[in-house]
Amino acid sequence: MSDLEAVSELSVSRRLRHILVEPSSAISSDILRIKTTLLSLALFAIVIVLPIVQIFLGILFDNLFLYSLATITFLGIYLISRTRYVIVAGTITTLSLAIMPYLFLLSVTNQDPMRVALNVIVWPVLAALFGSQWLSAKFEAILIVGQTTGLIVYCNALPNIGLGLALEPIIDQAALSLVVLIFAWSLNYYLTQLEEHKQFLEQRQRELEVYTSVLTHDLGNDMQIVRGYIELIDEKVKLPEDSASYISSSLAVSERMARVIKLFSVVGRGSEFDFLETLQIMVDRAKQESGRDHVSLFIEPNIRSAGVRPGILLPLVFENLMRNTAEYVGDGAIVTIRLGIVQKNLIITYRDNGPGIDPSIKPRLFQKGASTKGEGKGLGLYLSKRIIESYGGTIRLLEEKERDGATFLISVPF
Numbered sequence: 001m002s003d004l005e006a007v008s009e010l011s012v013s014r015r016l017r018h019i020l021v022e023p024s025s026a027i028s029s030d031i032l033r034i035k036t037t038l039l040s041l042a043l044f045a046i047v048i049v050l051p052i053v054q055i056f057l058g059i060l061f062d063n064l065f066l067y068s069l070a071t072i073t074f075l076g077i078y079l080i081s082r083t084r085y086v087i088v089a090g091t092i093t094t095l096s097l098a099i100m101p102y103l104f105l106l107s108v109t110n111q112d113p114m115r116v117a118l119n120v121i122v123w124p125v126l127a128a129l130f131g132s133q134w135l136s137a138k139f140e141a142i143l144i145v146g147q148t149t150g151l152i153v154y155c156n157a158l159p160n161i162g163l164g165l166a167l168e169p170i171i172d173q174a175a176l177s178l179v180v181l182i183f184a185w186s187l188n189y190y191l192t193q194l195e196e197h198k199q200f201l202e203q204r205q206r207e208l209e210v211y212t213s214v215l216t217h218d219l220g221n222d223m224q225i226v227r228g229y230i231e232l233i234d235e236k237v238k239l240p241e242d243s244a245s246y247i248s249s250s251l252a253v254s255e256r257m258a259r260v261i262k263l264f265s266v267v268g269r270g271s272e273f274d275f276l277e278t279l280q281i282m283v284d285r286a287k288q289e290s291g292r293d294h295v296s297l298f299i300e301p302n303i304r305s306a307g308v309r310p311g312i313l314l315p316l317v318f319e320n321l322m323r324n325t326a327e328y329v330g331d332g333a334i335v336t337i338r339l340g341i342v343q344k345n346l347i348i349t350y351r352d353n354g355p356g357i358d359p360s361i362k363p364r365l366f367q368k369g370a371s372t373k374g375e376g377k378g379l380g381l382y383l384s385k386r387i388i389e390s391y392g393g394t395i396r397l398l399e400e401k402e403r404d405g406a407t408f409l410i411s412v413p414f
Helices: 003-020 030-057 064-081 086-105 113-134 137-157 163-236 241-264 275-290 301-305 314-332 380-390
Strands: 295-299 335-342 345-352 394-398 407-413
Touching (some): 003 030, 030 064, 030 086, 030 113, 030 163, 064 086, 113 137, 113 163, 163 241, 275 314, 275 335, 295 301, 314 380, 314 407
Antiparallel strands (some): 335 345
């Protein structure tokens, strides 16, 4: 089969599915759409399969009118299920299935245990199955009790059947119907919980989008003003040499904050975010700010072809690590970042030439407040760990006695 034929066949298959079982566009609930699809599929199968089964059993022409009536009834219900009135269709289906055994038992002209058992068991169990989807628990229980009681009375009243022939299969169908009720309603409960949780997450997502819009717009504008004033002061005011460094530090901090705010502008638009490109821009900017190549980035060739997208917050980890390096090492800081792939994980090694990690804080390095700089510090590595773990990854400090500085190993699935 050619690719064109395969695409054509797939297109035909999708069109048939849309025509035969796809729910009406007026139905918005995910759970209701699933139920509608299953209902339409089941009704369509009944309309097609019921006559075939009856022919196979050789009993179709025993009561052609009854079988034709059943087929037409389910065909009508199927057509209703293709509209917005699917709940009506589900309820009618349940009631029709509950009535079917009473109609078909009339066609049993002799004491055939197999035909009696099939009619007494199959139709009521199907009614219980459909009822569990479209009736409340209260009405479903009433249906099962009423069906069992009604069949006992009805079969006992039919002289060609009698209670002795029908009692055992009636009890069997009651037990099966009860099992169906318990299982189906347990499943419905968890599906309802999942839909509620999905709605909650969708609401949170909308709130997050609004929040990030406010964050990037308002704080972004404010940060531009701050940067503008700092640059203006640097140009207009002649500060002593020992004070000029404060202006440079303030400008660097404002630029870093502007980059962080800009990073949040891609929340909700992950397809536009390129982690490798963002990391390269960060490295290039760090080189420009320092005026020398103090940051080196090495990326294995297979990473770009692998389509790595580990998460839009991951660059914040490198912002924190580089800020720590600059704070503890100063102008002589040298940073090397290497990226590779092991199985389905992005492996990142971050190494600097600083004094290393103070042994007194190593046991709590990634905890909040772990720092030798005093109160209010020690949040960078803690937040970095939180970000990486939110993507299912890990970060740890490597012990390298033959090297100076600190080396962090980061692993993030992609």
